[in-house]
Every structure is written in structure tokens, then in C-alpha cells.
Amino acid sequence: MLDELELHLSTTTNRLGRPYQQGTIRAYMTGARTLHRWMIQAGVEEDFTACDTSLLNRFFRHHYDTHDVPKSQDGKGGYTGGTSTLQRNVRVLFAWLEEEYEHPNPWRDKKLHRYSAPPQGKPKTLSSEFVTDCLKVTGNGNPRVRDFETTRDHAIIRVLTEGLRAEELLNLRVQDLDLHGHTLVVVPLKGDRNSQDGRTIPLQPKTVRALQRYLRAREEHSLSQGPWLWLGTRNRNRLRYSGLYRMVKRRAEEAGYDSAEVSPHSYCHTWTDDLLSSGVSGENVMAVRGWKSPAMLRRYAHDQASQRAVTAVHQLGDRY
Incomplete structure (x- = not known):
């Protein structure tokens, strides 16, 4: 049934x-496989059609006891959503x-x-020193550093500082870059590869230079003619x-x-704080990031909100 489900998901919208x-x-x-493994451990020999409400309640309780509770006890919360996320994923199954087997839902x-989502820990905004030091160990943009891996890693970290999520970064293709315009286009959904469906991401000058140097190093890769921007080491x-x-x-x-x-x-959190601290409006941050709800802005900006407020008031100087 797992193969059938995967085929269904890959052919539907x-x-x-x-x-x-x-x-x-x-x-x-992953949700379906997690349920499948638990059924084997619980001695349930039938397929997913053997699952009724009672059995699923046992499964979700087991997952909660073995995953959510330890995360909550350490004070960090279940950042991944725990059993609540698992329930949303298994619901699709x-x-x-x-639909296919007329099995009672x-x-x-x-x-x-x-199950509700467990408490989320505060996101951690990286310090400017942290980002700077990571850029230094990847050559710091020195044109004399030309080996593929170091040049690639430096360019990746530079692009991460532009606020891209991991999946957005990994799905970039060479054609998505407009280095002359100091931008790149993030296409969020598979199959929608046109600029109207994507977001234009403005790039810092050093990011543009890092990408340009990476593209030169990429030309020596055996898969350089392929569409994907980021390639693995050793060809x-x-x-x-x-x-x-x-x-x-x-x-x-x-x-x-x-x-x-x-x-x-x-x-991503660091990028949000960087822009807000530099005076970029929340509206513009949301537009670049592709957020529809202000709740996302508050979520990503929460970590350093107090510090930004203190800095803003200090910049006013004497008011009387």
C-alpha cells in the first residue's frame, strides 16, 4: 500500500x-511509514485498512509518549510539531x-x-560574528580561493543570508539567477517555473560576486551542463x-x-532581524519572503524584537 500511496501523491494535486x-x-x-512500523511492533499483521479509531488512538498516544513529552520536559518544546504534525500527515493516508478502498475515515x-502542537522554542537568531566567521572559513570571498567545495560553500552561505529556506535554495537552477540585475527568482512549487509564480529575491553585492565565482568553479564539474545550481563534490x-x-x-x-x-x-530568522534592524518595513520583508500573514513576520522577528525596540528608542536621543 505504501507504493500505491506514493504513486497517488505523485500524480495528484x-x-x-x-x-x-x-x-x-x-x-x-514518512507519516505512513511511521504508522506501518508501529503496526508491526504492535503485532498488527493486516494492512492499513485494519486501522480504526481505537487503533489510531493507541498509535498517536504511543508517539506522543515517546516523542513529544521528552521534548517538552527539556524546556525546548517539540519544534517539529510532534504528534500534531504526524496526525496531519497521516490524515492524507x-x-x-x-477514496480508493471505501475504508471508514x-x-x-x-x-x-x-493533539495540539507542542510548545515551540524561540528561534535563535545568529549573531553577526557567527555569520562573519562562517564566511571567513569558506574563503571570505577571496578570489584566490578557487577550489570547488570552498567556493560553493561560501556562495551557499551567502545565499542563505538572503533569507531563502533550505528547500528554496536547493531547488535553484542556473536559469533562476540574474546576476546583472542583482536578483534571483525563487520558484516555490514544482512545475511552475515562470517568474509570475516566483518571488524575486534581491541580492547583496558580495552575494552576487560569490555566485559569479561559484559559477566559474562549477564549469569544471562533470554535470555543469545540468540545470541544478548546487552540485555535489567529487563530480x-x-x-x-x-x-x-x-x-x-x-x-x-x-x-x-x-x-x-x-x-x-x-x-531565515537572522535575515528577518537584519532587515528589520536596518529599517526595512515589515510590509517589504513580507513581500520579499512571500509571507501572506503578519503572523509569520511576528514568528520570525520575535527573537530579537525587544533588542530592536531598545535600539530604535536609543536612536531618538534626548526627546526633551
């Missing part, structure tokens, strides 16, 4: 009539079972236990999230920091 992103499909499949049963295929994640952690350690304090997404 979301509520907006667009193909599901690969990350979304992976999340839904049972909507499909209802437990989500229509009021007895199904719903391997396009860079994936696992490679990006390890690179960000490794460069942080090389710069003398605890790698546990950073992830690719940390740069």
Missing part, C-alpha cells in the same frame, strides 16, 4: 490544483483509503483524539538537504562554534 512538492510527499510518506469519528549529482545540513554544521564547527546552535533555517 493539492487544494490549489498544483502538484505536491517533493518535501510534502516525503512528509506524508486515510483520505486516500476512503477515522477523522470523521469524534472519538479520534486530536556527484545535485546537492540534497542532508549535504546542506552537514555543510552548515561543519562550517560552524570550523569557525569555532557549537554546531548544535545552527541549522540552515537559522539564517
Whole structure:
């Protein structure tokens, strides 16, 4: 059934009539596989059609006890959404079972236990020293540094400082760059590769230069004629999230920091604080980032909100 579900997800569209992103499909499949593994451990030999409300309540309770509670006890909260996220992902499986196998959908049963998202820890904005030091260990934009990996990593960190999410960065193609215009286009959904569906991201001058140097180094790669911007080392295929994640952690350690304090997404929060601290309006930040709700701006800007307020008031000087 797992193969059938994956085929269904890859050939259907979301509520907006667009193909599901690969990350979304992976999340839904991970939820289904998590349920499948638990069923085996629980001694349930049938397929997913054996799942009723009672069995799912047992499954979700087990997941909550073994995943959400420890995260909450350490004071950090379940940042990934825990059982609440798992329920949303597994729900897709049972909507499909209802349609294809006429299996009763437990989500229509009021007895199904719903879990709220666990408390989220505050996002950590990276310090300017942290970002600067990570750029230094990747050559700091020195034109004499020409090896592929260092040049690529420096360009990636530069692009991360422009506020891109990991998936947006990894899905960039060479054609998405407009270095003469100091911009790039982020296309959010698979299959919608035209500028009307994307967001234009303004680039810092140093980011433009870093990308230009990376493109020169990229020409020596065996896959340089391919569409994907970020390629793997030793002539391997396009860079994936696992490679990006390890690179960000490794460069942080090389710069003398605890790698546990950073992830690719940390740069998104840092970008938001950078722009707001520099006087860019919240409206413009939302437009560049592609946010529709001010709640997202508050979420990403919350970490340093008090410090920005204090700085803004201090800049007024004597008022009387």
C-alpha cells in the first residue's frame, strides 16, 4: 500500500490544483511509514485498512509518549510539531483509503483524539560574528580561493543570508539567477517555473560576486551542463538537504562554534532581524519572503524584537 500511496501523491494535486512538492510527499510518506512500523511492533499483521479509531488512538498516544513529552520536559518544546504534525500527515493516508478502498475515515469519528502542537522554542537568531566567521572559513570571498567545495560553500552561505529556506535554495537552477540585475527568482512549487509564480529575491553585492565565482568553479564539474545550481563534490549529482545540513554544521564547527546552535533555517530568522534592524518595513520583508500573514513576520522577528525596540528608542536621543 505504501507504493500505491506514493504513486497517488505523485500524480495528484493539492487544494490549489498544483502538484505536491517533493518535501510534502516525503512528509506524508514518512507519516505512513511511521504508522506501518508501529503496526508491526504492535503485532498488527493486516494492512492499513485494519486501522480504526481505537487503533489510531493507541498509535498517536504511543508517539506522543515517546516523542513529544521528552521534548517538552527539556524546556525546548517539540519544534517539529510532534504528534500534531504526524496526525496531519497521516490524515492524507486515510483520505486516500476512503477514496480508493471505501475504508471508514477515522477523522470523521469524534472519538479520534486530536493533539495540539507542542510548545515551540524561540528561534535563535545568529549573531553577526557567527555569520562573519562562517564566511571567513569558506574563503571570505577571496578570489584566490578557487577550489570547488570552498567556493560553493561560501556562495551557499551567502545565499542563505538572503533569507531563502533550505528547500528554496536547493531547488535553484542556473536559469533562476540574474546576476546583472542583482536578483534571483525563487520558484516555490514544482512545475511552475515562470517568474509570475516566483518571488524575486534581491541580492547583496558580495552575494552576487560569490555566485559569479561559484559559477566559474562549477564549469569544471562533470554535470555543469545540468540545470541544478548546487552540485555535489567529487563530480556527484545535485546537492540534497542532508549535504546542506552537514555543510552548515561543519562550517560552524570550523569557525569555532557549537554546531548544535545552527541549522540552515537559522539564517531565515537572522535575515528577518537584519532587515528589520536596518529599517526595512515589515510590509517589504513580507513581500520579499512571500509571507501572506503578519503572523509569520511576528514568528520570525520575535527573537530579537525587544533588542530592536531598545535600539530604535536609543536612536531618538534626548526627546526633551
